[in-house]
Amino acid sequence: MLSGRRVLLIIGGGVAAYKALDLIRRLKERGAVVRCVMTDGAQQFVTPLSAAALSQEKVFTDLFSLTDEADIGHISLSREADLIVVAPATADLMAKAANGLANDLATNILLATDKPVLMAPAMNPRMWGHPATRRNAAALAGDGVLFVGPNSGTMAERGESGVGRMAEPLEIVAAVESALAGPGAAPAAQVGYQNVIYQGQGAAPPAPGFGRLQPQGPLTGLRVLVTSGPTHEPIDPVRYIANRSSGRQGHAIALAAAQAGAHVTLVSGPVNLPAPPGVHVVHVESAREMLAAVEVALPADAAVFTAAVADWRVAGAAEEKIKKQGGGGAPSLNLVENPDILASVSRMKAGRPQLVVGFAAETEKVLAHAQAKLARKGCDWIVANDVSPESGVMGGDRNTVHLVTAEGVEDWPTMGKDEVARRLVARIADALARGGVKAGGKRGGGGQSGAAS
Numbered sequence: 001m002l003s004g005r006r007v008l009l010i011i012g013g014g015v016a017a018y019k020a021l022d023l024i025r026r027l028k029e030r031g032a033v034v035r036c037v038m039t040d041g042a043q044q045f046v047t048p049l050s051a052a053a054l055s056q057e058k059v060f061t062d063l064f065s066l067t068d069e070a071d072i073g074h075i076s077l078s079r080e081a082d083l084i085v086v087a088p089a090t091a092d093l094m095a096k097a098a099n100g101l102a103n104d105l106a107t108n109i110l111l112a113t114d115k116p117v118l119m120a121p122a123m124n125p126r127m128w129g130h131p132a133t134r135r136n137a138a139a140l141a142g143d144g145v146l147f148v149g150p151n152s153g154t155m156a157e158r159g160e161s162g163v164g165r166m167a168e169p170l171e172i173v174a175a176v177e178s179a180l181a182g183p184g185a186a187p188a189a190q191v192g193y194q195n196v197i198y199q200g201q202g203a204a205p206p207a208p209g210f211g212r213l214q215p216q217g218p219l220t221g222l223r224v225l226v227t228s229g230p231t232h233e234p235i236d237p238v239r240y241i242a243n244r245s246s247g248r249q250g251h252a253i254a255l256a257a258a259q260a261g262a263h264v265t266l267v268s269g270p271v272n273l274p275a276p277p278g279v280h281v282v283h284v285e286s287a288r289e290m291l292a293a294v295e296v297a298l299p300a301d302a303a304v305f306t307a308a309v310a311d312w313r314v315a316g317a318a319e320e321k322i323k324k325q326g327g328g329g330a331p332s333l334n335l336v337e338n339p340d341i342l343a344s345v346s347r348m349k350a351g352r353p354q355l356v357v358g359f360a361a362e363t364e365k366v367l368a369h370a371q372a373k374l375a376r377k378g379c380d381w382i383v384a385n386d387v388s389p390e391s392g393v394m395g396g397d398r399n400t401v402h403l404v405t406a407e408g409v410e411d412w413p414t415m416g417k418d419e420v421a422r423r424l425v426a427r428i429a430d431a432l433a434r435g436g437v438k439a440g441g442k443r444g445g446g447g448q449s450g451a452a453s
């Protein structure tokens with residue numbers, strides 16, 4: 001995805017600098033070439049040695065370095081990258097960049113570059129809400145700087161919470177992918193972003209559709225969250241429990257929602273599919289990571305839980321590869337239940353999406369199980385599909401589904417997964433236009449999550 005793309009990462013002096021180290025790793029594992037610049041402040045939090053070890057590149061810290069200036073020079077550094085990422089973007093760095101100051105290497109690069117700049121702000125909520133920071137953020141956005149986050153959450157400072165938490169490394173990666181998404185990509189969806197900045201409410205996940213112009217349609221102005229793919233539950237560092245979900249249905253729904261004008265966040269387990277255009281994708285592996293990403297992505301007007309989330313994970317996955325014991329004797333795996341993402345969102349007391357749609361992948365008694373699931377989970381609709389081996393649904397292009405609602409069951413004819421997606425999205429748009437739906441099932445009860453193809 002980012003193979004060979006050159007990212008210049010400017011690390012600012014905030015507590016979140018430690019997350020920039022993980023960001024280096026995440027960018028590199030996607031094939032990006034990452035060079036780091038660290039401010040003096042950043043070096044109070046993390047060392048250039050760590051950044052150099054993770055990036056496998058020289059780390060630049062000084063403007064007035066005789067050797068660096070002779071070797072590459074700050075102007076070349078600012079121009080050789082495909083994209084400049086500032087993470088964490090501190091209040092100080094944002095203020096300097098907004099006002100064209102250039103008294104260190106980072107700010108010189110920001111002033112001298114002709115490449116897109118993506119900032120991931122991170123600061124105390126009061127600093128983020130201060131009129132000076134808002135002015136600076138708005139000025140930067142007006143200059144064409146892209147933003148990802150900040151998110152809402154707890155701060156490093158004891159007892160403080162609010163908007164100011166740096167976006168998670170995988171969210172920043174997704175924003176990088178969108179920003180680099182090809183020559184046709186328009187500048188970021190800045191209107192959405194500026195609105196959020198001016199309101200001082202933070203931008204929970206990156207502006208969906210980031211880096212592209214949003215199409216107009218029946219979901220324009222609405223936010224849709226979709227989960228897709230399987231989850232991988234580690235047994236040890238090299239083995240995991242998985243399922244046969246390909247993610248095709250969930251990805252098709254995310255794309256159809258984006259094409260209908262929605263701001264879409266797609267939380268995807270490990271799949272072999274490209275990111276749907278215009279969709280903000282958050283990559284996760286396990287059920288617990290998926291739940292965390294869903295919580296960050298909310299609020300949304302509608303949520304469609306298409307992912308086939310593993311019902312169980314291994315309690316206490318081994319830190320080292322489990323070795324074969326001589327003389328037989330296979331290890332036994334102790335399984336514990338995973339969090340139930342569909343049920344927990346369906347039962348949210350505050351901020352529940354107006355419409356919560358689950359998928360039920362069944363191999364027998366499809367409708368009976370789906371109706372029971374609707375009642376058990378407290379969601380509004382269940383899309384039930386037969387995933388028995390003879391159906392060919394898992395990994396295939398076609399799907400036969402039944403839409404189970406409080407009003408009854410609709411049997412849809414067999415059709416391509418793209419067509420299922422478009423039809424479902426049209427129904428969602430219709431329901432939201434009517435102000436949502438009455439919840440179909442009782443709130444409460446236990447049960448398993450897990451779904452589709």
Ligand SMILES: Cc1cc2nc3c(=O)[nH]c(=O)nc-3n(C[C@H](O)[C@H](O)[C@H](O)COP(=O)(O)O)c2cc1C
Nearest residue numbers: 012013014015039041042090091092093122123124
């Ligand atoms: C413990 C500690 C944590 C800090 N965390 C942040 C932060 O998260 N965000 C921020 O904008 N400034 C933070 N600051 C203040 C910055 O470090 C300070 O403004 C510094 O000049 C930023 O420099 P730089 O952005 O040029 O690296 C923190 C300071 C301290 C002492």
